Amino acid sequence: MNIGLDMMGGDYAPLEAVKGVSQFLSEQNNPANLTLVGDQHKIKDLVHQLKLPADHINIIHAEQVIDMHESPTKALKEKQRSSISIGFHLLASGKTDAFISAGNTGAMLVGALFSIKAIEGVLRPTISSIIPKENGKTGLILDVGLNADCKAEQLNQFAVMGSVYVQQILGIENPRVALLNVGEEEGKGNILAQATYPLLKENKHINFIGNIEGRDVLLDIADVIVCEGFTGNVILKLAESLYGISERQNLEHAYFERFNFENYGGTPVLGVAKPVIIGHGISHAKAFKNMIILAQKMIDKDVMSKMKKELES
Amino acid sequence: MNIGLDMMGGDYAPLEAVKGVSQFLSEQNNPANLTLVGDQHKIKDLVHQLKLPADHINIIHAEQVIDMHESPTKALKEKQRSSISIGFHLLASGKTDAFISAGNTGAMLVGALFSIKAIEGVLRPTISSIIPKENGKTGLILDVGLNADCKAEQLNQFAVMGSVYVQQILGIENPRVALLNVGEEEGKGNILAQATYPLLKENKHINFIGNIEGRDVLLDIADVIVCEGFTGNVILKLAESLYGISERQNLEHAYFERFNFENYGGTPVLGVAKPVIIGHGISHAKAFKNMIILAQKMIDKDVMSKMKKELES
Structure with missing residues (x-):
């Protein structure tokens, strides 16, 4: 198993990325091999300084970096020697597994979306986010922004992908899937929600429990919450802001600490054939470590194949 | 000025409604006249028990009550002697002003929507909610559920109505209007947000500041946040749930106390010709008092006429 890591991404790169690698290697008994992509001089210096063991890492040089505010499509096209371009090339050509x-x-x-193939039959890949429940448990919400406009058939697939992910990665058996809506009863909602409900109800690959409302999102009612990416993105960012508020207001409460999304590392893209994990720009070592652990787990559990199986049968 | 009040609505009716009336009358120097609609025996008993002054209230008997879970259209049709039906009849016929x-x-x-005329030119009335900002200030978000599917032209009108409401009722001069979106830049968003942005940008009746994201909702960035009723409803209910969480988690923090929506009384329907205010089912005396104060203020400031003027010019 070989996991590719862009060492130049994020506000504190490459230092925090290297620290994250260091934490990962020292904490794991049987760590994956890591391919570190980026400025080889900077990376080697830090690897040396932080005394990283050499046997699980190899460094691939990338002389360019795509900045945080560059136009994505243009940057990928024009900066083929960037760490992100090379990282995807390694993944697409099978040299890395995530x-x-x-x-x-x-x-x-x-x-x-364009370097890695979508899982066969997937209409649209999706991104999800962890939702910390008030009672200490954890759920998943998807889509959180990749698909601002959705069709009912897409939401129906998100439900399946979310279900598999939650089972395999969060270890929740027979996860409860709910449709985010403005009311509990069947028939409520906007045109999309009304069209999605019957598809989820008839979907034998999920344990659909019906609609949930905004007030239920942080409660332990559903394990997988399905919505289009517009509402999901607004909710995710609102939830994330609660951590900052709790810090500034000196709340120091364990529940609001769980809204620190650095705890969860990053957001996997679901529906593509190999694990791709996207971190926050503000990621510190802990987030990098957690993203590597997540990638390792997704490969270990063969999550992508399990999604494919549930989607095609 | 005469304000109609359904005494039979809510989980603690009519006791909490009468208590709310009592608080209103004792706290206001020059209170509006109130028309109390409901079971006259129960109301009279409570008015007597609570020693309400007789000079500002009159009671209109309603022998029926529309229960919380009845089908709205069916109930309004079949229960014409209900407190809600009679309340709307009094409003439509000019016997009350709210x-x-x-x-x-x-x-x-x-x-x-059907008893009271919409303000001329209004495509769709809307409902809004107060948003408590982290810095102690207060904003408005709309729509929060009346219009689960919207057109850009409707959102453009919501922006105007919200702007007038915030100026007149919250006393915010030249309120900053923002479009809720998944990114800050123009061109971001779903089809609706993309279509709405240019309309808001060109609208001379509002002070449009651009897109805001979910993380900005609780910050003091915009005074009026415009979105369709699906996302708005989910956000409102999620925000409301924070108060319950803070209570159960014994947070006892002033900011989270402000998510107790009883502080704000109820939700006005904007875009109809006369003030209609809808309270939570769990309303206690304080909420009833605050709803009466809000209705009084809306009449005093002639908010509906000001909306009409801004929408037609």
Whole structure:
């Protein structure tokens, strides 16, 4: 198993990325091999300084970096020697089994959609986010922004992909899938929600429990919450802002600490054939470590094949 | 000025409604006259028990009540002697100048849409909600659920109505209007947001500041946040749930206390010709008092005429 990592992505690259690698290697008994992509001089210096063991890492030089605010499509086209471009090339050609970056989110999404094949039959890949429940448990919400406009058939697939992910990665058996809506009863909602409900109801690959409302999102009612990417993105960012508020207001409460999304590492792109994980620009070592662990787990559990099986049968 | 109040709406009716009336009358120097609609025996008993002054209230008997879970359209048709039906009849015929209920939300919305005329030129009335900002200030978000599917032209009108409301009722001069979106740049978003942005940008009746994201909702960036009713409803209910969470988690923090929506009384329907205010089913005396104060202020400031003027010019 070989996991590719963009060392130049994020506000604190490459230092925090190297620290994350260091933490990963020292904490794991049987760590994956890591391919570190980026400025080889900077990376080698830090690897030396932080005394990283050499036996699990190899460094691939990339002389360019896609900045956080560059136009994704243009940058990927023009900067073929960038760490993100090379990272995707390694993944597409089978030299790595997963790719992680905290760099330009748009470039990571475009790269995931166009460098890596979608799982056969997937209408649209999706990105999801962890939702910390008030009672200490954890759920998943998807889509959180890759698909601002959706069709009912896409939401129906998100439900299946989310279900498989939650089972395999969060270890929740027979996860409860709910449709985010403005009311509980069947028939409620906008045109999309009304069209999606019957598809979810008839979908034998998921444990559909019906509609949930905004007030239920942070409660332990559903394990997988399905919505289009516009509402999902707004909710995700609103939830993320709660951590900052709790910090500034000196709340120091364990529940709001769980809204620190660095705990969860990053967001996997679901529906593509290989794990691609996108981190926050503000990622520190802990986030990089957690993203590597997540990629390792996704490969270990063969999550992508399991999604394919559930989607095609 | 005469404000109609459904005494039978809400989980604690009519006791909490009468208590709210009592608080209103004792706290206001020059209170509006109130028309209390409902079971006259129960109301008279409570008015007597609570020693309400008789000079500002009159009671109109209603022998029926629309329950919380009845089908709105059916109930309004079949229960013409219900407190909500009579309340709307009094409003439509000019005997009252506003109508308030904490009863069946759907029946209140249907009543507002079909008993009272829309302001001329209004494509769709809307409902809004107060957003408590982290810095102690207050904003408005709309629509929060009346219009689960919207057109750009409707959102453009919501921006104007929200702007007038915030100026007149919250006392914010030249309120900053923002479009809720998944990114800050123009051109971001779903089809609706992309179509709405240029309309808001060219709208001379508002102070449009551009897109805001979910992370900005609780910050003091915009005074009026415009979105369709699906996302708005999910956000509102998620925000409301924060108060319950803070209570259960014993947070006792002033900011989260502000998510107790009883502080704000109820939700006005904007875009109809007269004030209609819808309360939560769980309304207590304080919420009823605040709804009456809000109705009084909306009449005093002639908010509906000001909206009409801004929309037609």
